[in-house]
Amino acid sequence: MNTLTLPEPIAAYFAAEHNPEALARCFTAQAVMKDDGRTYAGINAIKAFMAEASAKYSATSVPFAIERENGFQLVRANVTGNFPGSPIVLSYRFHLERGLIASLEITA
Template identity: 30%
Template sequence: MSLELPSPIADYVEANARLDLDGMMKTFAADAVLLDNGKRFEGRAEIRTLLQEMVVDLKAIFTPDALRREDDVVVFEGPAHGDFPGSPIRFTYRVTLDGEAIKTMDVSA
């Protein structure tokens, strides 16, 4: 299924498929916030550390298969496969954008 994701989100998903940390990071605003199952990560340095440990190191590749909008929030869902217990796990991403950058990303399983 091909989804019409906004470009920063599509770029993030494409970089994730390559486990390209720099590519994923390019999609975030400098002051972005990422919430991962309730834990808060602020700014690029904290987000980079999280993505290195929880995405790249675990080879966690997310494939969105559902998309909807809730006002100014882009919500997309799908499975992530990788080297982690329970793989694959279905995740929901809730993203707000600031122009062509991800301002907030809230990830939950």
């Protein structure tokens, strides 16, 4: 079995997906996250969104591929949960700075 090796902040992000406090520690203070057509700027906005999404959808993400693309890390993951269209494959486009996530865009 092949094990997917993710950069530390990305591995920490997926490991903490149901823990908003731990998720917040993965991001820079000025981080920007885009998901579901909305943009969340700063740790507090990202943490609030992640707590709400976790409670509402109980989604579980299992990364299966990673590639570098113009300074970004593009991770593809199988996502299952309590939402229409589950399961689905989502793309997570991470930009890392100083060992933390500076930006993240999640798309289908």
